[in-house]
Amino acid sequence: MHGDRVLFIDGEALVIDKPAGLPVDTPRDGSLSLENHLDSLKFGFQRWPAAVHRLDRDTSGCLLLSRNPKAHARFQQAFERGEVEKRYLAVLAGIPAEAEGRIDMALGKVSTREEGWRIVEDPNGKASSTAWRLLATRDGQALVEFRPTTGRTHQIRVHAATGLGLPVVGDPVYGGGEAGGMLLHAAGLTVPRGAKDPIVAEAPLPERFGDWPSLAPA
Template sequence: MSEVRTFKVGADDDDIRLDRWFKRHLPEISFTQVSKWARTGQLRLDGKRAAPGDRIAVGQLIRVPPAEPPAPEKAKPKRERPQLSDDQIAFAQELLIHKDAQALVINKPPGLATQGGTKTHEHVDGLLDALQFEAEGRPKLVHRLDKDTSGALLLARTSRAAAFFTKAFSSRTARKVYWALITGVPSIEDGFIELPIAKQPGTGGEKMHVDEKEGSPAKTRYRVIERAGNRAAWVELQPFTGRTHQLRVHMAAIGHPIVGDGKYGGQDAFLTGGISRKMHLHARRIRIDHPDGGRVDVMADLPAHFAESLDLLGFELEAGDLPLDDVKFSDTPEGKKRAESAAAKARRKERKGERRGRSRG
């Protein structure tokens, strides 16, 4: 309102506070505004200055000043992504190992984070503009790899593909195969690790640990590809659940930490004899259903330090790709729960049908 208004106090408002009257009759005017009018002498009762706490009486006249126009909302400054340099664009595009209308796969190098953080300024997410190509928008992250883990990272090129791939990861129908170099050799060369994982208290969620009571179910399959005596082994790892740091926690928990993983293996995670101290965990292969039918099935080459370590230990790269046998999702902890739920639902439906049949008869 742009003009002064005058209101007469009615019988229902006799002996109430002035600020209460505003709340009843002019709720759009805030208490802060009423107080401001009182301080500046603009709020008056029967021509005299009034305060928000003054009691009013029937028949008194309340002078209400013109309402101030609302302050224009400050538009939040749009955070613009920094423009990529020619070198950054070239670097990002060199990582590309698969491209189609719905999906990209890059071979992420070790040391490059998937997403940014407080102290992380170089990451895959910051390079995605370089991978837009002819698509309408930049690609979208649908899963992640740890900063020091290298290998196949899937990107969605459309919103439809992002939703499709996200569902595939959450339902565990996507298959991820990792290669790792571990210290020592497991006594069982082809087995499963089923140990629940939770955040380790006191680490701010930065570290995980095995927790039989509070942990979430976690299952990993491992297969030994080759061994270097009892010193080390090259293994294939397949996570059938998606817990944070799952592979690293599981291998350390069975006494065979991943080489270079001091966070979970301590000093036991390092080998002598010229073996790199970098993390030896690599996402070798990703296989996932494609939104347009068929599958994305891509392998990523090893980073230099990992390949050199295998060579130093006398391992042959040709031995690495074991047959990808099908392990049904029902074999995982979450899958068993879903299978049991589906079976129970089917039984209830069957009983319901039987009751209906008897009632008709």
């Protein structure tokens, strides 16, 4: 993990631009994960930084790491209270009927021997909410901004596939899993810190998005 992946750094926080394909948690097969890069992210501190939240393996973008346990606890509380602003950009396999909206959906986890586990709409599940707006369209696809106010597993992917009926392009579970990777990116993160300045980070759209960045409004 090179220094050019660091989007924000101070004495208690670090935001990195996580590459797609890198798991935050160590996989069972022992393959490379974020843990293999933590030593290079110490920047003079003795302890490794720790991930405060999760991004799916195939999602790139802003990932917050704490640099000490007290900061870690405060940041986790900010996430749990819904105070953290998260902005995602995704290319969807179709064009939404409206220009913007909000998806509210209770989500649960199901598991089958054949397909493994996945997240589905479940009236008895955990509440989830995401605001979205259409940014650009091209060739029957759409660039959409998502702002989730909850942080459920696979939330944006399921809200796109089930809520809008349009999966994220390249999604291996809820879409077609097209070659080139999943076009979902954590583009922005703002974490309030009381009297201190907030943590603010922006991650540019990566190369796998092709020409889409040029169509997005600034």
